[in-house]
Amino acid sequence: MARREFTDDDLHMDFPELATRTRTFSAGAPRAVTVSADGDRVVFLRSAGTQDPVDQLWVYDVPAGAERLVHAPPGDIGIDDYATDSAGRLAAFTVGGRLITADLTTGEVAEHPADGPVSDARPDPTGERVGYLVAGALRIRDLSGGEDMLLAGEAGNDAVTWGSAERVAGEFGRRRGYWWSPDGRYVLAARVDTSRVRKLVTHDPNDPQAPPGELALPLAGEANAQVTLHLLDLDGGWVDVHWDRETYPYLVAVSWTEAGGPLITVLRRLQQHGLVLAIDPRTGETQVHAELADPRWVSPVPGTPCHLPDGRVLIGGELAHDGYDARCLFADGTLLTPPSLYVRRVCGRLHTRDGVVDRAEADLLVEGSDTDPAEQHLFRVLAHTGSTGLEVQRLTTAPGWHTGAVGGDTVVVGTRSLDHPGTHWTIYAGGERRGELRSHAAAPPSAPRPTLERITDRRLPAAVLYPRAHVAGRRLPVLLDIDGAPGGQQVVADRAAWVVRQWWADAGFAVVVVDNRGTPGVAPSFEKVVHRRVADVVLADQVDGLYALAEKHPDLDLGRLAVRGWGFGGWLAALAVLRRPDVFHCGIAGTPIVDWQLSPSAYAERYLGLPADAADVYAHHGLLESAAEPPVRPGEARPLLIVADLADTRLLPAHALRLSAALLAAGRPHAVLPLAGAPRTAALRLELDFVQRHLP
Template sequence: MDYPELAARTRRFSYGAPRAVTVSPDGARVIFLRSSGPEDPSDALWVYDVAARTERCLADPATLLRDQPDLPAAERALRERLRLSAGGIGSFALDGAGVLAAFPLGGRLFKADLLTGDVTELETSGPVVDPRLDPTGRRIAYVTGGTLRVVDADGTDSLLAGEDGVTWGLAEFIGAEEFHRFRGYWWSPDGRSILTARVDESRVPRWHLQDPSQPDQAPTTIAYPHAGATNAKVTLHVLDLDGGWVDVHWDRETYPYLVAAAWSEQNGPLLAVLRRLQQHGLVIAVDPRTGETQVHAELADPRWVEPVPGTPAHLADGRVLVGGELGHDGYDARCLFADGSLITPPNLYVRRVAGRLDGDLVVEASEGEPSEQHVFRIPVSHSGPRATRLTTEPGWHQAQAAGRTLVIGSQTLEAGGSTYTVIHNGETIGGIPSLAAAPPYAPRPALERVTDRRVPTGVVYPRNHVDGRKLPVLVAIYGGPGHQEVVAARARWQEKQWWADQGFAVVSIDNRGTPGIAPSFDKAIHRRFSDVILGDQVDALQGLAGKHPDLDLNRVGIRGWSFGGWLSALAVLRRPDVYHCAVVGAPVTDWTLYDTAYTERYLGLPADAPDVYAHNSLIELAAEPPVRPDDVRPMLLVHGLVDDNVVAAHTLRLSAALLGAGRPHSMIPLTGATHMAAGGLAEKLLRIELDFIRRSLPLSG
C-alpha cells in the first residue's frame, strides 16, 4: 500500500499511539488515551501503575457503548479547536488524588476508579461536555446546553448556573482557538465552589455556514468575532454549591481577554488577562470570598505579549510563576519569573511548563537549536536561574511530571513515531508502548540555517537521488506564528519524503515569525506580515540553492494550508519570478474576515490600520491585472465548505478576484469538511495535487 492510502487509514500513523498522557498528582499512576491498533480510530482510557510497572485498559468505548451516538455540538466544536480527529474517548479529568477519572463518551458521562478498574455511567440531564471531578472526588461538574450542572455522589443532578442566550462553563471561540484555553470552569481545592466563565455572545456578529451539497439542510449559524468586530463578553464568577454567588472584579473594558486561569491548593485563583491589542496584560490574584483582585505582575511588549503555557501558577512557597521575555541588557530570551525574579537561564527559549518533579519545575524549551525541544528541570530556590537538561538525544521531547514521576515523550529523526519513557525517582522503570503502524520508509532531511538571519530550513531528496541531477523544488510551507515545519522529528517529514520520491527536492523554511529562536525573531512580523515572511522565504530558498546545487530554482512550486495557504498564494501573486505554481489550502485571503485576537495581535485594528490590512490582503493583490501575461501562475484552491475557523468565503472571494483579473485557476470545494479536512481527505488530495504541480511546473530549467 502506498503512502497516501496508508496515511489515510492510520491517520498519518497516529492511531494506536498514546496521547493525553497525564501523571497523577502523587506520581503513582500514568493515565493516557490510546486506541487498540494502527487502524482503530477509537481511543480508550488506560492506566500505567508505576509501582507494578504494568498497564491496563480501564475503559474501552467498544464495550461501554454498543453504538456511538452523535457528539453534542459543543463537543464537536471543542474537538475542532483542539484539532482532535480521533474518536472514542476524547478527554478525561482526574480528581485531586488522581484515583478517579471522569470522561464523556457520545455525550454520556462515565466515572472510572483507577485503583479498582470499576467504570460506571452516571445519569445526566442532557448531553455532557467537559466533565470534571472536584478535587475531593465527591462530585462531577459538566456542561450541557450551555448550562453548568453538578452530579453529587448520590446521583443528584443539580443546576449550578444557566440562563437563556449565554453559556456557562465553556471557553468562548477566541479563548479556545487563539489562547488555547479550552476550559471555562475551575473547581476550588475543597470542592465546595467553582470559578466559572459566563460568556455572552449576543453582540458578536452572526455568520451562516452552508454546505451547498446538502440543500435540504438549514445553514448553521455561528457567532464569529471577525477583526474589528465585537468580541464575546466574558465574565467570571465564584459559585458556591449552596447557592452563593460572587462576581470577580477586574477592569474588563481595558483587559477583555481572559487568557488563562488556575486555582491551586495553597492559594486562590490566578488569572492572566490582556488588552485587546495584547501589548499589555496583568496577572491577578482573586479573593474567592469577595471577588476582589490584586495585581501580581504586569506583562508588556510594544508588539504583543506572548504568555508561556502553564503560567501563571503559584509555587509551593506562595510566589507567583509568570512567563515572559527578557529584553534588556543585551538579552533576547523567553523565560520564567517567580515574583519578578528570573528562574530560567536566558539561553533557554521556554515553551511550556510541563509539571512539578519533587518540588522542582519541569519545562520544555529550546537551547540554541530551534528544530529541537528538550526537557529541563528548574529548581525554584532563590539561588538564581539554573537548569538541568534531562534529554540528550537530538529531537523533539515533551514531558509530564508530578510527584516523583516523569514521563518523557520523544520523537527523533532516527526513529519513527513517539516513545514514552516513565522515570521514577530518577530511574527509568518502563515505557508506554505505541501500537501505531510503522511508516513505510525513513525520511532523511538535511537541516540547515541559512542567510545572515540564520533561518531554519530543511531539504528532503528522493531516496534514489543521484548527486548532480537537477530537481524541481516543492516548498512545503506554513510560515505563520506558533508553528514550525523544520523540526527534528521523523514524523514531520514522512509526507514530504513521499513528495520527494515523486521527483522533487522538498524544502521547508521557518521564516521570522515562527517560534523557537528568540522573541525578536518571533515578533519581527508585527504589522508587516507579507514583506518579512515572503522576503525570508525567498532569501532562504536562494541561500539553500547555494548549499544544495541540485535545487532547480527555475522550477519551484509551493503548497500550504491555512496560514500556509495564504503564504502560497502570496508567493505566486507577488513573486511569480520565483514561484511557478501553488496549491492554496484553506487560506486567509482577507484579514478583515479572520478572528479578532489573532489578526489584531499582528496587524492592529482594521479601522486604525486599513493600509496594513490592504497590503496583506490576497483579494486586493489578486484583483490587480498581471503586469505581463507570463506573470500569471497556476493556482489550485482547496477549501472545506463547513470550515468555521477560516470560512469558505475566503477562497470564494479569492476565486472571484482572480477571475475578475483574468487569472486562470482551479478550485476543489470539500463538501462536509472543516478546517482539519479530517477523515483522510487531506491524504486523498495528494495525488490530485501532484498531478496539478507536475502539469504546472516548467518541463525543464
C-alpha cells in the first residue's frame, strides 16, 4: 500500500499543524467503501494527496485488478458522500450543491440542472432515476428522458421538509429520510414538521454582518419534530404509514429490500421499548413483527432489521436472560450468533458470484468482538434456512480493528492495527485475494505502542502510553485523556487512536486511557449500568482505573495529574476537576456538556430520563452547582481550560459560556479558548501550554 512520507518542507511544521492539514493523517486515504451487487466493482472516495481535502470518486475493477478515477471535482469542494443503484453501475452525489451522476462502468459523468442547492442524491435500484432533496422538497429526475418531477414538498412552509432526516435521527445513526422500493416505482419518505420545536437563534461568529439564523434543536424534555412516513407512487399515488406515533415517536431504522416489504423500527421516547413493524405497501398498515425491551434503553444493531432471502426477519439486540449477557442476532426469534460474540454491525449478505441470491449462500458478514473488546473482527454468520444456528466463522485473524463491505462473493476488508498506520483495504473475491486500495495518506511521524490491559475487579479496558524516549524508573506526570461516553470506546487496537496521544506523551507525560462502564464492546450490562447515574459510575471508574494502573506502572506520578476530554469527555474532565480536586490538578474541557437540559433530547433522555421526572438527576449531572460553590480549602480550586466551539450546533456554545460565568462568580481559576469550527487539533499547542503551566 503506497503511503507518502513527509518532505523536508512538511517537517518544518509542528505536529498540531501537520495533524490539522492532513485531517489527522487521513487525507488521501480511501473511505466510504462499497461493493456492487455482482462483486465486480469496489466504489470508494479518496483525495489526491496528504493535504488535499477534495475527495474524488474512484472504482476498483475486481476482474481487471485495477482502479480508475471516475470523477475529480474541480476547485476546493469535494464529494462528501455518494449512493449507487443496486447493481453498483450508477452513482449519484453532489458537489457544492450540484447534482451529478456517474456511470461506473463507462466513466461517463453528467451534471443535472436543479433549482437550488441539492443534497442526498440517491439513484433508484434500477438506475433509471435519481432522487434528491432541494429547498425542503423531494424531487425525482428521470435519467433517460430528463424529466424532473416534484414528488413531495410544501412550498412556503419552512417548518416542513420531505425526505430528510430530522435532528434526533442522528442520535440513532440514521442519516436518511427517504428509501426506494426495490423495483424503483415507489419511495418511502419521511415528512418532518418542526413547527412545535423551539427555535434557537444562531449567529455566524466569523461574519458579524450576517443576519441571525434559526436552529430547530429539540432539547431534553421539550417537543421533538413530528415525523410521519408516506409511501409515494411515482405515478401520483399516496399511502400514509400508520403506527402509534404518540407512543412510539422515534423512527430509528428503515429497510426495504428485494427479499420482503418495508420494515421499520420505532421506539418510545424514553427508548426502553420498541417495535419492529412490517409495512403493507398497499394500505400503509403495519404489523408488529417483534418487540424490543430493556429497563434501561434499547440498542438496536446497525444493519437490522432486514429480510433474509428466505423471508425471515433479521433483528439484533440484547440477550439478557437465562444467565446470558450478550448482544446477538436473531432470525424470527431464532438465535443466530453465540453469546460469546458481541455483534456490532451487520455489513450485508454474501451472494453467489453471478449476483443472484441463493438461500444456501445468503449468509451474513458481521462485525463484532469475541475475546478482546479492543479488537473488532469480521465473521461469517450462517443464516440460510438449513443452518442449525450458532454457526459462525471468523474471517480475520490478525490483531486489530477490522471493518467490511460486501457484494456478491467479493469482500473488502479494512484493517487498522497498532502495527501500521491508516487502514489497509484488501479485496477478496471467491475467497482469494484480488488486490488492495491504494492510500496516499501520510504516515504519522510516530508509531505509538500503548500497553493495553484490563484492570480492577470490573475488568475495565485501559491503556498506558509512554514517551518514545522514556527510561524506566523516571517518574512522569500523568494525562488522563478521556471520552467515557456511551458509544465512545477508546481503548482499541488501532494506531490512529493513539497518534495525537503519542504527541502528548512525547511532551513528557504518561498518557492514560480508561474505558469506564458505559462504553461498548464488553457486554450490555457493562454499558447500561450507567442508567440515571452516569456521573457517579463513570467518574468512579476513571479514578479507580488510575490507581489500579499506578500500582502496575510505578512511573505514573499521580501527584501530577491532568485530565482532558471533548464533548461528553469535556463534561467528564470538568466534573473530575470540580468534584475530585483531591485527585486531579488541572483539566481541559473541550465543548463540554454543562447543563444536560441543553443537550439533544434523545441523547440526554436515554441516560437520565425526562427532566420533569428526574429534576434531581439532571441537577446532579450538571456542572453549574459544583462550579458555583467556592472551594472548601484555599488552593483547592483546580484550573480549568474551557474550549468553546462557537460554530457547534449540537453542543451549543451556551454550555461553555455558562460554565465560565459560574466559575468566574465563584472565583475559580479558568480560561476560555474560543474556536469557530476549527478542528480540535488546532488547539493542541494551547492545551499543552495550559497543562504545563498548571501542573504542580
